[in-house]
Amino acid sequence: MSPKLSPFELKDTLIELAGKAKNHVMLNAGRGNPNFLAIQPRHAFIRMGEFALEESSRSYAYLYGGFGGASDKKHIGARFSEFLIRNEDKKGTHLLRAAFSYMRDQLGLDYDDVVFEFCEAYLGCNYPVPPRMLTSMEKVVREYLVKEMYGGKSALNDFDIFATEGGTAAMTYIFQSLKRNHLLAAKDKVAIVTPIFTPYLEIPVLPEYGLEVLTLEVEEELGWQLSEKAIKQLEDPAIKVLYVVNPSNPPSVKMSSSVLESVAKLIKEKRQDLMVITDDVYGTFADDFLSLAAMVPENTLLVYSFSKYFGATGWRLGAIALAENNIFDKKLAALGNADKAVLAERYSSLTDDVPGLKFIDRMVADSRAVALNHTSGISLPQQLQMAFFALFALVDGHDEYKQATKNLIRRRYDRLMGSIGVETEKDENSVEYYTLLDLQVLGEYFYSKEFGQWVVDNNQDMEFLFTIARECGIVMLPGNGFDDSHPSARVSLANLTEWEYETIGKMTRQVLDEMYQTYSSKK
Template sequence: MAKGKSGNGDKDKAGLAALSPFELKDELIKAAGGGAVARPANASMLNAGRGNPNFLATIPRHGFWQLGLFAMRESERSFAYMPEGVGGFPKREGLTERFELFVRENKGVPGISFLAGAVSYVRDQLGLSAGDFLYEMCEGILASNYPVPDRMLKLSELIVGQYLRREMIGEHPFVGEFDVFAVEGGTAAMTYIFNTMRENHLIKPGDTIALGMPIFTPYIEIPRLNDYQLNVVNLNAAVENNWQYSKKELDKLRDPKVKAFFLVNPSNPPSVRINDESLEYIAEIVKERPDLILLTDDVYGTFADNFVSLFALAPKNTILVYSYSKYFGATGWRLGTIATHRDNVLDRLIGELPKEAKKELHHRYESITTEPDKLKFIDRLVADSRTVALNHTAGLSTPQQVQMVLFSLFSLMDTPDAYKNALKRLIRSRKKALFEEIGLTFPDDDENQVDYYTILDMEYLGERAFGREFVDWLLKNTEPQELLFRLAADARVVLLPGLGFGTAHPSGRVSLANLNESDYRAIGRAVRKLIEEYVERFNSATGKKLDKSKVK
């Protein structure tokens, strides 16, 4: 990986530089799993690259399985005379009483008390029918019917909406109602939103959008695709500014050429939530630019202290994307949501399209509604997700929606935030262990730090520890990805390149969610060893005498 090589080596470097960090991860894993460096037979690779958590919420999962058993008992009440294993739909009449009997019969079984509490919460706190809720959940978990309504099951949307209100809006004033579309994780949300914005002429090739950088890599890659061909303006959050956007960066949104602003909040990979001042500043810009579309991807918001989404401050201009994957340890479930205010800029802009564009869209959606011109943006998302023609079979699978509802109720019922606080303690203790072993200390009083990930910014940390001369030498004598490949090959530690997320400096993203505390200590020791080696090389090359032990 050293500079100065040519031929195939340069081609390899060019190819690696073009890879998404998630694809480069596979190359780093290969480097960590082989090579000429001798390793103990029991050495294990430490993959802190991808952000899949190693924790998960158990209580709502227990509830899911117990609900499934109850639903099966309900199904078997129909066609009971047939021995061939034929069941039917649950029966609405007497369902609540039979559920109460099921709870008494299974008292003490994991998940039962949670289910009983969930039904009580739905009835007593949300004011919904317990019988209607149980029927929707039983039919949903049996997967015995198409998702109806296709955007989201009726009571499920209300309950998930309450969860989003609590976690994304909190105590912030919020006027009006919003709609929710249940989707196959945050990745599906991104795909659907880009596509429907294009199909409805909200963005077109040559248009300009803004990205809050650094950001989840697909937001960088999608606009470049031939499907979209968008121009991108970057709003850069700086490590020197605690990963906050300056007013100068945010003022880029005042340019009328910028059609939309996409951001991840808290950020990925720095894991810092946008401070209140910046959120209010964006909301003020929106008042001046009421046509500006905002998309906020808030998957990490539930790990933050006192989180408030941009959706709360500028609801009529904002598309909210939220995924259950990280907080509940449910990446395999593929559970995500898209929410839009019922009075939103997207519907208004569609209504203001030129006559020819409206005619085209009328024809696009006329097979699914008698009033295609009045079809809301969020319902266009649903239709477009199934190429319009398959709109009648759209919708997230009903068992997925049931698990989403149970996750939501678990959080709503956890009034002291016991689960949330436990996760915060877990990941923050891991960060402390990592930096203790590197030999670095950080102030822990930044209320905007979330710590799901952390960034090892080699330029920023190197200058802080050893001065600018060392950093300039390091950048001149190493490739941006060399340090990552050295960690992989020598210490079997896999990190993702921060540059792939749009960071300004060479860096490594460390997920603090997917390994144990002792593993982060091992990663810290490996990083420190590598730093010390480069300090020795610097001293040898320059005749300086930096003290490698004085990392601070």
């Protein structure tokens, strides 16, 4: 494999090979797109749309030609309650009733205000105001993040949210604004916990950033956790930013409580100036998940995507969350006069008080080249569906959907590993959305230590990927493409059926047997 090829570029070659495999149906385990999704919040979106269209049609009822208008806010809550009664037997109505009851009782939102906002959002007939996110929807998503990312700690509820076009847009905006606001410059040093989603490795070294990257690799022997030695490297004052995907991609293991505490302790005691970016998209698949954003909120910018948990990759729904009191704003305030003058000119069209413009609002402006700040943010229908996803989780008092998704993923993992011939052990930190098949470990487990070393010495991980694609029609991705130093293959447990994972396990064992025969013949 060319060192310039990402695993996703290599995937196309492997797919082509797998598609030509004789007597085998292609099984693409290289995709992270889930084959499950949340239905109820989608039904709620449709029901909300029916009411919004009823409201819209009231404005110009005397006109022909399909005219509608903006909703009438006066008494809209009463009309909505009547609508729910009339449609009580339709799918989505129960969630709507529970969601609006929750928003009134738990968030203190005015019923007319929030019904009006949701109607206008569905119709998409106005620009987003505020552009960062609509007011009530920001409160809803904030509560969702408190529940899922912050361990339910309502005291940490003082943070702002920027709704973005998925987690990928969030990543782009963060890198861009760190540079444009002189918080990162070429040759600055950043630390990245690896293995990791490849763009976090690829973006920092692009010419427009030119950052120096220090990788902190989690250790398989420690359960895919950072060692104390790796954590200690963060004491280096030259490191400006720490990038983390938690739970990790592809090992799919969350940071343990002890590692979280160690990292947080170091930041609080020795690196109060360290900026932290944590991408926690897989956190909702973990048991008792807690984000670094909850441990060190002043230092941490949180990225979350609704794509995987709710099966909504096509909706492009993501969010950036940042505490109101944060190191990013403090660093802006501490910039030199020359830098401040440049930034004052950049954002002068937005406000007379550029020094008071928060970093998260600068990201909003930067996302539309500042000049188009008034059209920033994701579309209102997108925000509405995001809000319904969040509300669906908030009113699910027994976490039935969450437990079902976790069970689904874990059954697939057990089926895969069992068919390979490996007895699985429960790891409280393992999420298993993806799994890394360490070919050296498997080689030692089934055959011998010498064979495992042969796999390493002869780059047999790549041979394994091409063989299983060519002979069995199975696509996996190389672990080294995610900066995993082990000879490994990444399997997504999100997008195939249980019996297909059993097939993948059996074929994995078959190819390993063939590799061992090749090894034995050369001894």
